[in-house]
Amino acid sequence: MSTTAISRNPRHSADSPSPVLSLINITKKFPGVIALNKVSFDVRAGEVHALLGENGAGKSTLMKVLAGKHQPNGGQIFLAGEKKFFENPKQAKKSGIVLIHQEQSLVPEMSVAENIFLGSLPLKWGNRVDWKKLHADSTEILKRLKCTFSSRDMVSNLSIAKKQMVEIARALVFTPRIVVFDEPTASLTDHEKPVLYDIIRNLQKQGVGIVYISHRMDEIFHLSQRISVLRDGEYNGTLNTADTSEDEVTKLMIGRTLKLDHASKPREFKENMLELRSLTVKGVFEDISFNVRKGEIVGMYGLVGAGRSEVAETIFGLRQPSAGEILLDGKVESIRSTHDAVARGIALVPEDRKxxxxxxxMNCRDNMTLSALGSVSSMGFMKTSEEKVVYDKYQRAMKIKTPSWRQKVGNLSGGNQQKIVIGKWLHTHPKLLILDEPTRGIDVGSKAEIHGLIKELARSGYAVLVISSEMPEVLGVSNRIIAMYEGRVTAEFDGDAVSEDKLVQAITGQYVTETSGPAHSASA
Amino acid sequence: MNMINMKDFLKGSGFIQPIWVFVIVITVFFSFMSEYFLSIGNLGNILVQTSTIGLIALGMTFVMINGNIDLSVGAVLGLAASLSVGLQDYGITIAVIAALASGLVLGAINGLIVWKTGVNAFIVTLGAMIGVRGLIFVYTEEQSFYATNFAFSDFGAASIGPFPVLALIFLVCTLVMHLVLKKTGHGRNTFAVGGNPEAALDAGIRIGRHMMINFIIVGFFAALAGVLLATQMGAATPNLGRDYELWTITAVVLGGTKLTGGFGSITGTLGGVLAIGILRNGMNLMQVPAFYVLVILGLILISVLIIDQRLNVHASKGVSI
Structure with a gap:
């Protein structure tokens, strides 16, 4: 696996100042998955180093290792030339490493100032909080961030963007040496982004090393000096931003010569199973129209937050549409609850299986029969022998590896867990199967098995909708691909013929429709 | 290796639950301390004494596995007891039916509010606990009621052969509820909803209905316990059932049911109920002063839960503080 690593070693980029932070050959294993395989990454003082990769490539894991949340199984961390091993986040923080999260870690019922200084409140004698100093210091930091809200505001009253600012303010309490921004602009408006950029440049001037994780190419090219790419948990090269192009970076991200097995895709499509007509949930997604035929696999591709899962949840009765129609088997249906959805033959394998x-x-067998207890009981009483028959059938068909049906599913590997979820739904004999990120966090071998399974199901007549943010997955299984960007369908592609570039453009909002795909009739 | 097996054994993944180990230990202990302890008469006594808490605990197990809690059971018990005695002018049958119906209705109201509003069951039933106790005072005008019909109070003391009727009722209910929990779809869904409400919802389970059914079940058992307690005493006082919610929850938790939902069993609850009953009875026989009995019970509850948590450390690995 590491045979190609030598030529791509980041330390070979010669004529540069020595890095303030080096991660060398970091390996991190989770049960059943190698999340990071000998990944090396470094940051120089005063540099913005962008870290890119598809979802599940290992960016977040790498940063959690850096911040002491995960302990690596192998590899070393050097900070300013000194070897470090962080047993917990506190040690990392003390060494000057600050992580600014996607998911926020603020205490909503406390003031902005208390949150900024959480864990390090200024005290006066008698262990009393020095409120005066607290608010003075907080105000000072907020001023540097050009924040308009007061240090006395309650965090729960702030908008998401302002909460993000509080997170950043937290990082400025100490003089950090490394600040990691994980998708910092995801919740910021265009108006707020320049403020963030200013902050980052300021930190740079003070000699702080910045790691910047983002999907948005324009930001990365705007801010960073270097770009490193991870793929499937492996280090995949570093580029100097000045010498590269978006195309080159995209290639590095997708990189692998995709061995797409178009031939094994299902080919016999029958009538429409699902049809969406201008489906809208206000503020979430708008004007979504597409169809899925029996025997067909439709892929839904887009970045996290594009509204894909929400569309699926609406079809499954977890959200109610504010406009538009859902047609099943050619009939307009109103699906008020998940129970309705299941009764109408819809199955949803959710994004977050845990x-x-x-x-x-619960044990494997009980999870498997959960959605169709009626089929294995009479007069309300379970027939455990029939449950066992059902379990055995799917266990064999999908080669689920477990010591026994009594095993708690919490102890299984991701791939086997996912198979149990799929089995649970197959047992309800659905007509439409929706899979949301079916192979997230699953090792390569099981991935292939699940992809094979999906194709087989479609061939046997199921209508299948696969939601994914992994390009090889979408390309590998879909007959057609629906691309989404910020709550809208931007394009519809033939799954066998579309180029990767076009797909990437479509999900980052750069694609101008030239085909017959539902045009984005943006009402500005 | 031996350690691991021992842990599995104690965790109850074998055939015996930890609380039953405890029940056996204290049974052996008290049988040495008092020769009267193991007599049929005393064992029947223990069962009768524990039947009140025990019956409520059966329903409470369902509610707690479901991820909820019901604090109003003591008050519901009190109201049902008062109704069953106070309405005897209309005949015993009608009085008892009205009493049981009050439990069903109050349970349904609790369940409906939790289901439809999404307010935490702790808060909803805390309100119900206070409100229903108020209803008792409204209805009884702070008076105790005495049963005038002897058939009513005779029932409480009746026995079939050497077995007290109340004890038999408790054991039969225990068996039935064990089967309902283990063998029915409702039982399975109760675990599913408590274990992971989101996953249960996504599986198409109507989680609200199952919650409501469980509140009705616990309401019914609280009322039944109230009626049977009234037959034992031949009377009902307005303060009857105070603190019973706490004893019930104690018994259920001792029996291995998790406050967070998703885990638990009727067999464990029976063990928890018996543990409390045996400790009280045994210490009584040893003439331990009543106040010390409470202190010891409190200590035992905490110790058992600490041991339980230690045994389950592996399950909760990853949450390090």
Whole structure:
């Protein structure tokens, strides 16, 4: 695996100042998955180093290792030439490493100032909080960030963007040496972005090393000096921003010569199973129209937050549309609850299988029959022998590896867990199967198995909608691909013929429709 | 290796639950301390004494596995007891039916509010606990009621052969509820909803209905316990059932049901109920002063939960503070 690593070693980029931070050959394993495989990454003082990669490429894991949240199974961390091992986030923080999260970690019922100084409140004698100093210092920091809100405001009353600013303010309490921004602009408006850029440049001037994680090419090219790319948990090269182009970076991200197996895709399509007509949920997505035929796999591709999962949730009765229609089998249906959805033959394999797909404390068999208890009971009483028959059937068909049906699903690997979720839905005999990120966090081998399974299901007549932010997955299984960007369908492609560039453009809002795809009739 | 097996054994993934180990230990202990302890008469006594808390605990187990809690059971018990005695002018049958119906209705109201508003069950039933106790005072005008019909109070003391009727009722209900929890779709869904409400919802389970059914079940058992307690005493006082919600929850938690939902069993609850009953009875026989009994019970509850948590450390790994 590491045979190609030598030529891509970041330390070979010779004529540069020595890095303030070096991660060398970091390996991190989770049960059943190698999240990071000998990844090396460095940051110089006063530099913005962008870290790119598809979802699941290992960016967040790498940063969690850096911040002491995960402990690596192998590799070394050097900070200012000194070898470090962070046992917990506090140690990392003390060494001057600050992580600004996507998911926010503020205490909503406290004031802005208290949040900024959380864990390091200024005290006067008698262990009392020095409120005066607290608010004076906070105000000072907020001023540097050009924030308009007061240090006395309650965090729960702030907008998401302002909360993000509080997170950043937190990083400025100490003089940090490394600041990691993880998708910092995801929740910022265009008006607020320049402020963030100013802050980053300021930090740079003070000699702070910045790691900037983002999907947005324009930001990365605007801010960074170097760009590193991760793919499938492996380091995939570093480029100098000045010498490269968006195309080159995109190539590095997708990179692999995709061995697309178009031949194995299903080919026999029958009538429409699902049709959406201008489906809208106000403020979430708008004017979504597409169809899925029986025997067909439609891929839905887009970045996280583009509204894909929300569309699926609406079809599944978890959200109510504010406009538009859902047609099943040619009939307009109103789906008021998940129970309605299941009764109408819809199945949703959710994005987050641990939170939404499985009862982790239950055993394999019980999880498998959960959605169709009626089929294995009579007069309200379960027939455990029939449950076992059902379980055995899917366990064999999908080659689920578990020591016994009694095993709690929480103890299975991601791939096997996902198969249980899929089995659970197959047992409801659905007509439409929606899979949201079906292989997220699943190792390569199981991925291929699940892809094979999806194709097989479509061939046997299921209508399948696959939501994914992984390009090889979408290209590898879909007959057609619907691209989404910021709550709208931007294009519809033939899954066998579309180029990767076009797909990337479509999901980052750069694509101008030239085909017959539902045009984005943007009402500005 | 041995350690791991021991842990599995104690965790109850084998055939015996930790609380039953505890029940056996204290049974052996008290049988040495008092020769009267193991007599049939005393064992029947323990069962009768525990049947009140025990019956409520059966319903509470369902509610808690479901991820909720019901604090109003003590008040519901009190109201049902008062109704079953106070309405005897209309005949015992009608009085008892009205009493049981009050439990069903109050349970349904609790369940409906939790389901439809999404307000935490702790708060909803805390309100119900206060409000229903108020209703008792409104209805009884702070008076105790005495049963005039002897058939009513005779029932409380009746026995079939050597077995007290109340104990038999408790054991039969226990068996039935065990089967409902283990063998029915409702039981399975109760675990699913408590274990992961989102996943249960996504699986197409109507989680609100199952919650409501469980509140009705616990309401019914609280009322049944109230009626049977009234037959034991031949009377009902307006303060009857105070603190019973706490004893019930204690018994259920001792039996291994998790406050967070998703785990638990009727067999464990039976063990928890018996543990409390045996400790009280045994210490009584040893003439431990009543106040010390409470202190010891409190200590035991906390110790058992600490041990339980230690045994389950592996399950919650990853949440390091």
């Amino acid at each position: 939170d939404k797909g499985l009862i982790l404390g």
